[in-house]
Structure formats: C-alpha cells, structure tokens
Amino acid sequence: MKNIRVIGILLMTMFLIFSCKANKTMTSTEQNIHRKWMLFEYKDFTKQELTKLETYMDLTKNAEAPSRFGAKMGCNGMFFTAEFDKGKAKFSGVGSTMMYCDGRMKLEELFGKELPTMNQYKIEGHFLTLTDGKSTMKFVAADWD
CATH class of the missing domain: 2.40.128.270 (Lipocalin)
Structure with a gap:
C-alpha cells in the first residue's frame, strides 16, 4: 500500500513538472515575437x-x-x-x-x-x-x- 502511494506521488510530480515546462515554452515563444x-x-x-x-x-x-x-x-x-x-x-x-x-x-x-x-x-x-x-x-x- 505504501509503495502505491509513493508511485502515485511520483507520477503526479512528473506530470506537474512536464505540464509547467510545456506551458513555459509556449509563453516564451509568444513573448519572443x-x-x-x-x-x-x-x-x-x-x-x-x-x-x-x-x-x-x-x-x-x-x-x-x-x-x-x-x-x-x-x-x-x-x-x-x-x-x-x-x-x-x-x-x-x-x-x-x-x-x-x-x-x-x-x-x-x-x-x-x-x-x-x-x-x-x-x-x-x-x-x-x-x-x-x-x-x-x-x-x-x-x-x-
């Protein structure tokens, strides 16, 4: 049970990191123009x-x-x-x-x-x-x- 919770937290963390990174790139390109x-x-x-x-x-x-x-x-x-x-x-x-x-x-x-x-x-x-x-x-x- 403890392993499932740790895996869930890791997956959520990875999802948030990649979501923020993609959004930052779009904003950067928009600002650059x-x-x-x-x-x-x-x-x-x-x-x-x-x-x-x-x-x-x-x-x-x-x-x-x-x-x-x-x-x-x-x-x-x-x-x-x-x-x-x-x-x-x-x-x-x-x-x-x-x-x-x-x-x-x-x-x-x-x-x-x-x-x-x-x-x-x-x-x-x-x-x-x-x-x-x-x-x-x-x-x-x-x-x-």
Missing part, C-alpha cells in the same frame, strides 16, 4: 541599404490595442493588424502615413503590398523569418547585443 525587429534581408535590397534606411517592424504589444503594430521602411510610419499562433501569421489592415521621400519609397511600397501575404513565421534565437512560401522577410531582434 512581441519585440522590435530590424529587417536585414528582403528581396534584392542589400543589408547595407536596409540598415541605412533604418528599417524595422515593432511587434511590441500595446495594452490598448494588442493586435495593432507598426513598422518603418525608410520614410513613412506604417501600421497593421497581426495575429500569431503556432507558426502561423496573419497580417491585415496595412496602411501608412503619406509623405514622399525621394529614393526611399520602393522598399516601403513592396513591404506594404507583401506583408499581408506573409502567413508563416519562425523564430530561431534572435531571428524572425516571415514567409508566404514564395517570398521571405528576415529580421533580427533590435535588442540583441
């Missing part, structure tokens, strides 16, 4: 061009609008709605301010048209990749040292 990301690889743009334009996508959560995010691709402030769930992404409502910046509009135009087609995401370390199966956008975390 909600940060500022610097675009460093996209289409024919060089890393130097993207760095000079100070390109970024800010996926930091806002308590007032938890699904609304922003970006800057060299000129205008951009905004959009996004949802992320287990490697799937959905972007919609992409818009921007309406300034003209000579020599800085091509990237912004392409990014604004293609972002809603991105339907998958992957986080590997400090890197975020968005893809639709044909085109890819690669980002590095802005807070990465």
